Amino acid sequence: MTEVKVKKESTDPVDIENRIKELCLQFPHGITDQVIQNDMPHVEVQQRAMAINRLLSVGQLDLLKNSNGLLYRLKDAQSASKVKGSDNQEKLVYQIIEDAGNKGIWTRDIRYKSNLPLTEINKILKNLESKKLIKAVKSVAASKKKVYMLYNLQPDRSVTGGAWYSDQDFESEFVEVLNQQCFKFLQSKAEAARDSKQSPMVQRNSSFATSHEVWKYICELGISKVDLSMEDIETILNTLIFDGKVEMTIIAAKEGTVGSVDGQMKLYRGVNPIIQPTGLVKIPCGLCPVFDDCHEGGEISPSNCVYMAEWLDF
């Protein structure tokens, strides 16, 4: 009787790795240990573990954890090539930073997630920065805080502050200029409506401008280097409301009309103040910085008030 030699499948480690890689390609979301076991039942646990570790160390496999257990996923070829040549720690840090997306992550958080000592982290970060894999972005909320993110990512608005900040400095002149321009636009529109001498309803309606119109006007003016969205213009118009120069109403608009957001449109109109500067402020006492210290017979009194003397001679 011939001995049936059950030909054992080659337990060549490379074959195991390739099989695992093929399995990963089959299941792009990731495969569990169970799946590998099912596919290659003859492979022993140790060999399987060795193959997986090798793939991980080479950087071709990603180890993830989900609620059921561990998942192995094929790593993107490009990103695999990037971290070639870095050691495990660097890869770990890089991974953490990548996960943070475009909000960036702070050094302390990296330390918590990776459990590496601070000195190591700093060395690794410097390394990665020199390799141009990550970059540091200063946060506008706390000026000393630096967050790290991948090199080619655009930082999120909450970090840089959006259109009003350039290099972490609030651009007040820019805001002022925009403020003036919007106000002038609305004011001229209101005046044109008033001079048209039509029926009052038409007059009022034509003095309104939608936020979309203002946005278009500002874009065409070209005073802004940065692209401004309609929300930015609306924040500027809100400051005009708080200056008391402009009022706003909201009307319902059909979906799809230009400039409407969720079926509403905001209309703005230049207005005049309802009273002249009040009587109290025409007197030096109304504006006096030492008003509370002033009484008859004291150091500061109406009789010897310097401000009053100057004002009376005016």
Place this chain on the structure above:
Amino acid sequence: MTTQEVRLCGLLLQEHFGNVVEKVGTHLIRSGVLTLRALAHETKLPLDLVKKSLCVLVQHGMCTFGAGRRGPAGPVEYRINCEHVFHMLRYPRYIYTAKSLYGDTGELIVEEILQRGHMTMSSTVKTVADRLTHNMPEGQSMDYSEVVSVFSQLVETHFLQRCPPLASAGSSSSGAVDTPLPVATQPTEPESHPDCYKLPYINLTGQGKRRRSSEDGEADQCAAKKARTDNSECGDDDGIYWQVNFQRFHLHFRDQAIISAVSCKLDQSSSEIVRTMLRMSEVTTPAHAAFTQALSANEIFRALLSRSPDARPILDQYLSLLVDDPMEFVGKTGDSGGGMYVVNLHRALANLARATLESVVQERFGSRSARIFRLLLRKRHLEQKQVEDFAMIPAKEAKDMLYKLLSENLVQLQEIPKTPDYAPSRTFYLYTVNQLPTARLLLQHCYKTVGNLIERRLYETKENKRLLEKSQRIEAILASLQATGAEAAQLTEVEEMITVPERQQLESLRHHINKLDSSENQVDETIFLLKSYINSTQASR
């Protein structure tokens, strides 16, 4: 009564009535209610002086008296109405309003009654006619009937009203029934008297007498001034005294403020409509109502037709524009009669007070602080970060401005703790503005300011007393010389007694005093707006 109010009352009383009345008045304000004996004892003045001062104050309606705490059997107690004293600040405005509405005659009538406090109709008419005749060219004189007609117009529109009769006056003749005196705590409202606005039936015919310049003029205001009994016979309306209805004037001022606000915000035609609406509901709306009576669009249209023929649809458009305006001056309450509209008085006053507060902050601290202030008024409660974001002001500057406003008490801080111990790191700090307390604060500032202005005026006058006396003497000499027909050379010689720098000094003094006077009136406008807002808010609570 706050310190500032007492101080202002004292200054006003001193200026109008003299030192004695001022002493009595301020003491009475400070103590609240006092009997005559207590008052005399505490002010250490002789009893008859105190009596005369109280007479003056009662005559002008500033002091009321009544049965005291011990009931009708005990001594009478007196108290001062501070609000009435503050009305003295506003006399020029009342007179000016009467002039603009009813011409010179109206102006003089109101001026006379303000000066005297209470007057009968016949004496008023005679005095005013005499004054008008004095200013007219030779040969003409003012007829009593014209003055009477203006007087009756003033009464019809409720600018003048009868003084409320005192219960004791009716029973003085018959001693049989002792009608109880009104309790001091409840002064009789003039309007509760049914004949408040009824003109007495008197026969006044005649014309004003021209006064020769050599005759003495009316006695000037001195400390213990009583109503001067006329030389003429007692008129038929003895005992019926008239006083100025301050409340009516205040309503008029309030209407004026609302109309001017509407014309600033919208346009002239809208303000005309609001003016018509207010005029139509002048006498029907109670004093502190939040809304006027509802008026239908048809009525408004008919009333407007008398002014300018506005087409009906245009009127409707204007009314709907007024209703839609965010300031909410006019509201629509129904659809009958083409739409029922009311003027939102309380809302309008609140808006005006708010604009006043904003303008004070703007002038005092700058437009960016004003932006923060308005932002907090609209959004009620905000954290510091949110304030910076909404106002688009750099963080450092915003912080600085907020703290400055906080130190001036215009902005308040509200703490909301996250944990029971108010640990600063775990508490929300919200900035907020409360309109009513801030208005009260500014009102006190205004009172202090007016006090300062009056004191400065007195100081300036005192400093230059010598110069003023000299110039008065020179003028008297000049007048007498002119009367006796002196030559031009003598006149110039006398005039040159005042040197040029002295003349300049006099000129600048006059300029200063005028400026201080007019600024008192300006601050009074602010006082009026804030006070009406505070009263209206309290009445609506």
